[in-house]
Amino acid sequence: MTLSFILIIIGIVVAVVIVAGIVVAVVLTRSHRPAAQVPPAPEPIAGPVEVEADLVEPSATRMVRLRRRLASSNNSLARALANLLAANRLDAATWESFEMTLLTADLGIGPTTELVASLRTKLGVEGSADPATARQVLHDDLLALVDPSFDRELHLEHEPGTPAVVLMVGVNGTGKTTTIGKLARLLVSEGNKVLLGAADTFRAAATEQLTTWGDRVGVPTVTGAEGADPASVAYQAVERGIAEGADVVLVDTAGRLHTKVGLMDELGKVKRVIEKKAPVSEVLLVIDATTGQNGLAQAKVFAEVVDVTGLVLTKLDGSAKGGIVVAVQRELGVPVKLVGLGEGADDLAPFDAEQFVTGLLGE
Numbered sequence: 001m002t003l004s005f006i007l008i009i010i011g012i013v014v015a016v017v018i019v020a021g022i023v024v025a026v027v028l029t030r031s032h033r034p035a036a037q038v039p040p041a042p043e044p045i046a047g048p049v050e051v052e053a054d055l056v057e058p059s060a061t062r063m064v065r066l067r068r069r070l071a072s073s074n075n076s077l078a079r080a081l082a083n084l085l086a087a088n089r090l091d092a093a094t095w096e097s098f099e100m101t102l103l104t105a106d107l108g109i110g111p112t113t114e115l116v117a118s119l120r121t122k123l124g125v126e127g128s129a130d131p132a133t134a135r136q137v138l139h140d141d142l143l144a145l146v147d148p149s150f151d152r153e154l155h156l157e158h159e160p161g162t163p164a165v166v167l168m169v170g171v172n173g174t175g176k177t178t179t180i181g182k183l184a185r186l187l188v189s190e191g192n193k194v195l196l197g198a199a200d201t202f203r204a205a206a207t208e209q210l211t212t213w214g215d216r217v218g219v220p221t222v223t224g225a226e227g228a229d230p231a232s233v234a235y236q237a238v239e240r241g242i243a244e245g246a247d248v249v250l251v252d253t254a255g256r257l258h259t260k261v262g263l264m265d266e267l268g269k270v271k272r273v274i275e276k277k278a279p280v281s282e283v284l285l286v287i288d289a290t291t292g293q294n295g296l297a298q299a300k301v302f303a304e305v306v307d308v309t310g311l312v313l314t315k316l317d318g319s320a321k322g323g324i325v326v327a328v329q330r331e332l333g334v335p336v337k338l339v340g341l342g343e344g345a346d347d348l349a350p351f352d353a354e355q356f357v358t359g360l361l362g363e
């Protein structure tokens with residue numbers, strides 16, 4: 001009796017243990033179900049890439065950073081200046097070679113003649129000059145040629161509800177699209193709401209390239225079909241800029257140098273049509289520094305057909321022709337406002353005459 005009672009108790013305990021084991025096993029199995037069996041959470045919809053303002057180099061320090069690059073790419077000019085400063089005797093041969101270097105650096109005949117004449121007077125026709133004095137004289141003369149009195153601000157002030165509009169013009173391949181991308185990045189990092197207009201409708205690649213920059217920078221790009229009327233794309237961009245409360249609309253244009261009349265009609269129409277919606281704040285003419293006098297001649301055609309308010313000199317990093325800064329300003333009567341010093345997203349700097357001369361002199 002007692003034994004069978006004990007056996008029954010043991011049986012009940014064993015049964016309870018087995019049931020508890022099964023329950024625990026089931027719970028554990030459920031909680032460790034492989035991830036693949038859980039329905040995946042919906043992917044978040046990718047939004048535009050945000051430009052992290054902290055990662056964008058502020059415009060104030062860019063020219064300082066790029067000064068070194070400027071000095072090294074213009075090393076023949078920098079070397080000639082250094083040779084002049086170090087020369088024991090400023091004889092005719094020294095002056096002649098100095099003059100040649102200035103011309104090779106695309107300073108242009110007028111500015112070269114003026115600079116050499118001024119230096120010869122100030123440093124003495126023959127004989128050596130005190131290096132510190134010579135350096136100061138050279139610095140001051142170069143600075144005067146670059147003309148620090150020009151207003152180099154980008155004027156993007158605008159009425160509330162109407163964006164500032166920047167029209168980027170110039171020969172194809174000079175760097176218009178790249179400059180718009182770099183400028184958009186800078187403006188966004190400074191808190192502006194920016195919109196791009198792809199009014200270069202002649203090449204599908206140009207629209208694609210601008211849209212890619214827009215995506216990188218996190219701003220919308222208004223596009224048209226290949227061959228669409230550039231003026232209508234520009235108009236739509238400005239219209240959308242107004243609707244969305246943009247601060248700045250940057251408009252890319254085609255740089256076909258077909259005929260002067262054709263170019264004038266095209267750019268003139270783009271500008272007129274935009275102005276039905278908002279004033280054009282800046283017309284920036286992009287010039288490739290590596291193309292020298294030839295590029296300058298082409299740029300002049302653009303300056304004749306549209307009122308240019310500022311110049312962007314690109315590829316100054318790869319050019320030994322820093323003197324072109326002086327030449328373009330002289331020829332076109334418009335200040336260099338921005339310089340491109342590389343293909344990187346932050347390699348665009350507001351032009352600063354003092355930093356430029358300091359870079360050329362390798363100071």
Ligand code: GDP
Pocket residue numbers: 170171172173174175176177178179209255314315316317318339340341342343347
């Ligand atoms: P667009 O036809 O005028 O729009 O010219 P792009 O913007 O397409 O530029 C033409 C080429 O020049 C591209 O390969 C750019 O990366 C390059 N580029 C533009 N700006 C600079 C610059 O400041 N320095 C250098 N080294 N290359 C540049």
